[in-house]
Amino acid sequence: MVLAEAEHFVRAPNWTWYILFYFFLAGLSGGSYVLATLLRLRGDSAAEAVARLGYYVAFPTMLVCPILLTLDLGQPLRFWHMLVNTTPGQLAPIFKYWSPMSVGAWALVAFGLFVTVSFLDALRRDRRGIEGAGLLAKLWSIAGAVVGLFIAGYTGVLLAVSNQPVWSDTWALGGLFLASGLSGSAALLGWLARHRRAAQPAAGAFVRAERVFLLLELVLIVAFVLTLVPAGTLGRAFGFPWILLWALALLCVLPWLRSRERTRSAVAADGTVAAPARVVVAPGLILTTLALISVLAIRAAVIFSAQ
């Protein structure tokens, strides 16, 4: 008999908790930045108020990312080797477009720049009571959002560009992580918007956005399953105990699919009561937490089942 260990064709890289939470926060940071930018482009004051919330969320979540990645390294003090080739006699920046980890390291630097500037700019505008956003801020946000989309999604491609079972058997992971990162961000921003008065009118829109992203996510989970069938690794990704994580991920977002339209009468600042109308109510803390758990569960199932 051959030892079970020797039967592996490929060894697992042991990417575990640091990487899981990096993927999670990259999804939220990138997703929040993208949603913030979409709202900023809408232009009205309620949308801009939520947009700034998005930039406020994107900043701290982005800050933790390089810390997690650094802690995961065998030699954390050499984190900068991701950007600079220290081969003797060849000291130069290193960029390999065909290695997602190399591209991702540079993208994280670029995203850090976009997020930090947008965060400080939002802070400045809020402090000074500036309602809108200028053309330059919008252009900056659009460029940052493109990088944000990359940051939220490339982590799935990073897993696929390997020879690991499950990860390298599918093309769906990048899209899946992006869609789930956006859905988590929509839930989080919708909840935060409820707590910022100027942003409240835009809070309901996140519920609609959430449904769009959940639909995309569901389609990509189906694609993920279908790609694993011919590879013969479906049982590995969805077997026990991972099936529990997938079930958790789905159960957590089920309440979001229920209609959240309510008939509400609004009381204006001058005390007049407007006629009742149908409005979408943004969910509370529990539903938001569930949506974020779902984002985490999907990534955990993908990361841990393959190794």
Added chain:
Amino acid sequence: MVEITPGRAYGFFTDTSVCIGCKACEVACKEWNQLPGNEPVFGDGFDNTGSLDSQNWRHVKFIDNVADETMQAGDGKAWLMMSDVCKHCKHASCLEVCPTGALIRTEFDSVYIQPDVCNGCRDCIAACPYGVIGLDEHSNVAQKCTLCYDRLQGGMEPACAKACPTQSIQFGPVDELRAKASQRLDDLHGQGIAQAQLYGADDSVYGGLNAFFLLMDKPEAYHLPNAANAVLPSRNNARGYLATAVTAVLAVIGGLVALRRRREPVREPVPEPVRKQPEGGE
């Protein structure tokens, strides 16, 4: 004695038909490369090394298909031994993904991890289809067979080949080894040993392996990917990014539609006083 010239491709021809499973290669490797080794693994067989990893740069695999019960005619199928090692692939998965440039191809055409450049990200471990590389718990960087880079630079053959008592491990210029291997294969086939086959001697597996093998069964029996399964990580770049890009486009369009300004008459007339107080970064 092989003459070793920089600029020429060197490698191993590991002929498993004459391997006796003595593990002298493992010992010599650890001695020369100062590898303390792992705790031995005790399983149901003669293999107490377990697998190739950061400490085991040679690993004698025992493929044991012999029945445990009393032998009768036809019981015995095979007892195969194979001294496994880094293949020093021409198209190397590890080298492809390495983000730091720590993995290089040397002047001897071997694949080498520079220990002072590697930062232990483990992308190469996820990539290597042979499970050769491991993160070392002493050095905290990725380690594997170096083809005894230091010995080659000093004009000496690698320690494992030097120690092998049956010439199962032969070191030399790859083109010469290939010629030897094809001669050996002809001899074996001539003796009626039809199952003998070469693995990695041509370019069908990862463009050719500088450390290739003569096997006594199909590659799968030795837990080696066959030519159809020998694929590079980068195959997933285009389709992975494409699917992500399509998702991004759909998500942005969907997001723009979902987040668009709607007529919500109850809310809009509310005069909103401009709030001056700063919001926190939460």
